[in-house]
Amino acid sequence: MRLTSWFATYGPSYLNGLVGTALTALGASIGAILWGCGLLLVRLAGRRWGSGVVDAYVQVFRNTPVLLPIYLIYFGFPLVGLSWPAVVCGGLALVLQNGAYVSEILRGSFKAIERVQFDAARSLGLSPWNTFRKIVLPQVLVYSLPALGNQVILVLKDTSLLSAIAVTELTMQAKLLTEQTGAAYEAFLVVALLYLALVFGAELAFRTAHRALHWSR
Amino acid sequence: MDGGSLLLLVRAAGVSLLLAVAAVVSGTGLGIALAGLAFSGLAIVRAIYRAWVYVVRGMPVLVLALLVFYALPAMDLQTGPYVAGVLVLAIYVGALFAEVFRGGVLAIPRAQWESAKSLGLPPWAMLSKVVIPLVARYTLAPYVNVCVMTVKASSVLSIIGVWELTFAAREIIERTLAVFTVLGAAGALYFVLCFGIDRTGRWLERRLMARGFVGEPA
Amino acid sequence: MIEVRGLKKAFGGIPVLRGVDLEVADREVVALIGRSGCGKTTLLRCINFLEEYSEGEILLDGEPLWYRHGPRGRRRVSEAEARRMRQRMGVVFQQYNLFPHMTALENVSLGPRYSQGLPRAEAEALGRRFLERVGLGDKLHAYPAQLSGGQQQRVAIARALAMRPRVLLLDEITSALDPELVGEVEDVIRSLLAEPIMMILVTHALRFAREIAHRIAYMSDGQIAEIGPPEQILESPRDPTLKEFLRRMR
Numbered sequence: 001m002r003l004t005s006w007f008a009t010y011g012p013s014y015l016n017g018l019v020g021t022a023l024t025a026l027g028a029s030i031g032a033i034l035w036g037c038g039l040l041l042v043r044l045a046g047r048r049w050g051s052g053v054v055d056a057y058v059q060v061f062r063n064t065p066v067l068l069p070i071y072l073i074y075f076g077f078p079l080v081g082l083s084w085p086a087v088v089c090g091g092l093a094l095v096l097q098n099g100a101y102v103s104e105i106l107r108g109s110f111k112a113i114e115r116v117q118f119d120a121a122r123s124l125g126l127s128p129w130n131t132f133r134k135i136v137l138p139q140v141l142v143y144s145l146p147a148l149g150n151q152v153i154l155v156l157k158d159t160s161l162l163s164a165i166a167v168t169e170l171t172m173q174a175k176l177l178t179e180q181t182g183a184a185y186e187a188f189l190v191v192a193l194l195y196l197a198l199v200f201g202a203e204l205a206f207r208t209a210h211r212a213l214h215w216s217r
Numbered sequence: 218m219d220g221g222s223l224l225l226l227v228r229a230a231g232v233s234l235l236l237a238v239a240a241v242v243s244g245t246g247l248g249i250a251l252a253g254l255a256f257s258g259l260a261i262v263r264a265i266y267r268a269w270v271y272v273v274r275g276m277p278v279l280v281l282a283l284l285v286f287y288a289l290p291a292m293d294l295q296t297g298p299y300v301a302g303v304l305v306l307a308i309y310v311g312a313l314f315a316e317v318f319r320g321g322v323l324a325i326p327r328a329q330w331e332s333a334k335s336l337g338l339p340p341w342a343m344l345s346k347v348v349i350p351l352v353a354r355y356t357l358a359p360y361v362n363v364c365v366m367t368v369k370a371s372s373v374l375s376i377i378g379v380w381e382l383t384f385a386a387r388e389i390i391e392r393t394l395a396v397f398t399v400l401g402a403a404g405a406l407y408f409v410l411c412f413g414i415d416r417t418g419r420w421l422e423r424r425l426m427a428r429g430f431v432g433e434p435a
Numbered sequence: 436m437i438e439v440r441g442l443k444k445a446f447g448g449i450p451v452l453r454g455v456d457l458e459v460a461d462r463e464v465v466a467l468i469g470r471s472g473c474g475k476t477t478l479l480r481c482i483n484f485l486e487e488y489s490e491g492e493i494l495l496d497g498e499p500l501w502y503r504h505g506p507r508g509r510r511r512v513s514e515a516e517a518r519r520m521r522q523r524m525g526v527v528f529q530q531y532n533l534f535p536h537m538t539a540l541e542n543v544s545l546g547p548r549y550s551q552g553l554p555r556a557e558a559e560a561l562g563r564r565f566l567e568r569v570g571l572g573d574k575l576h577a578y579p580a581q582l583s584g585g586q587q588q589r590v591a592i593a594r595a596l597a598m599r600p601r602v603l604l605l606d607e608i609t610s611a612l613d614p615e616l617v618g619e620v621e622d623v624i625r626s627l628l629a630e631p632i633m634m635i636l637v638t639h640a641l642r643f644a645r646e647i648a649h650r651i652a653y654m655s656d657g658q659i660a661e662i663g664p665p666e667q668i669l670e671s672p673r674d675p676t677l678k679e680f681l682r683r684m685r
Contacts, residue, residue: 064408171279195276
């Protein structure tokens with residue numbers, strides 16, 4: 001039957017792309033969230049210069065397209081002796097860019113949550129690091145969950161840009177299949193649908209996580 | 218990096234800006250039309266709106282661009298890369314603007330709708346004297362945001378062969394290998410464009426604040 | 436005069452008005468009081484057709500409003516008709532009345548200019564008069580954000596009056612105000628007692644209602660449970676739920 005033979009011929013390519021996209025997005029998302037937490041720490045711990053440094057960082061990445069850091073790392077690192085695989089270069093660029101947005105989200109949540117709690121923790125004798133780790137961060141993260149979910153979806157869509165540096169993911173596979181078969185439209189449509197499915201899945205996952213965590217509070 | 222390359226980058230930045238401006242203008246028109254659909258009396262029209270926005274925002278801009286670039290020749294339309302590029306951006310940005318405008322309309326307090334109705338204002342007066350001025354003021358900040366996003370999205374068109382700032386930068390790098398300086402310069406140029414748009418937006422906000430108000434109701 | 440006969444309305448199956456009858460005579464002031472959810476605000480909004488109602492009639496000076504009864508049952512009047520009818524009633528809400536992007540004068544002249552088609556100079560002259568009437572002649576070009584809550588409500592009253600309505604509908608217009616600003620609004624309402632205008636006000640301010648209302652209607656569970664002059668309602672109430680309501684309000 002047409003459908004099963006289609007799956008047999010093209011299935012593996014799409015699957016490759018799907019896995020590549022999903023794993024890259026997952027890695028870059030986790031990295032971006034960690035990096036964003038790190039930036040929040042710098043902002044809180046850096047006294048007078050912390051906020052300034054992080055603000056400057058955020059402004060740079062807010063006002064430049066993400067393709068530039070991708071090219072910078074991919075073309076530039078080999079020139080300074082770091083020959084990393086394309087997916088790592090691309091992933092790092094995504095982390096640096098999206099980490100800026102994550103830090104802004106966390107900053108907003110931090111301002112919204114009652115400072116009293118944090119001060120109370122400090123007066124109980126918790127060290128600043130422990131206060132950050134056990135009191136500030138968990139609350140800020142849970143409060144930010146919906147916005148972080150949005151950001152993860154943006155990361156997911158940004159992974160398509162890694163096709164410009166030949167990373168195996170959905171858009172790359174679509175381009176390859178187009179060149180191989182000449183049936184341009186079909187490949188891009190399938191890939192578009194797959195992205196929509198991934199986005200839908202991610203949204204569902206975050207909504208469920210938010211509901212689950214909210215009950216336990 | 219030599220002066221010639223720098224000049225080339227500045228020219229390319231101008232192209233990126235023009236692409237963005239064209240996309241914002243057409244995208245705003247499209248966004249207004251779409252937002253009209255969002256408030257249609259027919260449930261099916263509203264559903265079409267939601268589906269369209271979901272699809273356009275759910276896929277990466279690059280995939281949308283590839284779809285449009287390959288669809289045009291398939292429909293026997295030979296447009297240049299720039300027209301196709303503006304079309305892609307307009308479709309993408311149009312959906313974003315539609316959501317912004319829709320949010321603006323929803324932000325109007327009920328009492329203002331009802332006051333306008335109670336004054337017996339005819340529909341055209343209600344629209345031009347009340348709804349549009351209010352929505353324009355509520356949506357100024359997110360509108361400017363989308364404009365900045367348009368400039369950044371224009372860099373994606375480089376992957377499809379549209380000559381603009383990112384494309385020019387990559388061209389120069391492949392020729393000269395001056396990766397850091399060229400990309401640094403390109404980044405600075407994008408920064409100037411985006412930051413400039415953002416600051417203009419804030420200046421406009423301040424001007425409107427003095428003349429009445431801007432932003433969502435308290 | 437206004438006549439409300441047998442008004443019924445339900446919100447998704449839950450009855451909110453269970454048959455309301457009310458008559459307001461020319462130049463009369465009626466206050467609607469009652470617990471939240473008793474239907475007083477809904478009644479007000481039905482009179483102005485901001486809410487539809489399922490049964491009953493509303494007549495203004497003998498003319499039936501909002502629905503036409505024909506051979507094939509009841510039909511809503513056209514939008515243009517509804518607009519004409521609405522212009523004969525002025526409404527002031529609890530808050531967010533004024534259009535924030537217009538000055539006080541622009542707010543007040545908006546209706547006369549675009550609903551009644553007056554030329555700009557005339558509409559503005561009218562606006563100026565009514566703003567002076569409410570004591571804000573020096574705030575013509577102020578934006579709502581520059582006015583206090585009390586001043587905003589006064590502009591809203593001026594705006595309603597500028598349409599020369601037959602009746603003024605006031606929905607808890609002082610409830611959202613800081614206490615020290617309530618007086619200036621009540622002063623304006625008091626000054627309207629001399630005008631040939633009917634007033635229906637939904638209010639929690641019993642002291643004020645006693646002072647200016649000719650009659651107070653107490654609503655409970657979608658109906659007018661008791662109606663009469665303020666002394667009767669507030670001092671010798673007959674309805675048991677009204678007694679309880681007054682006890683709680685003390």
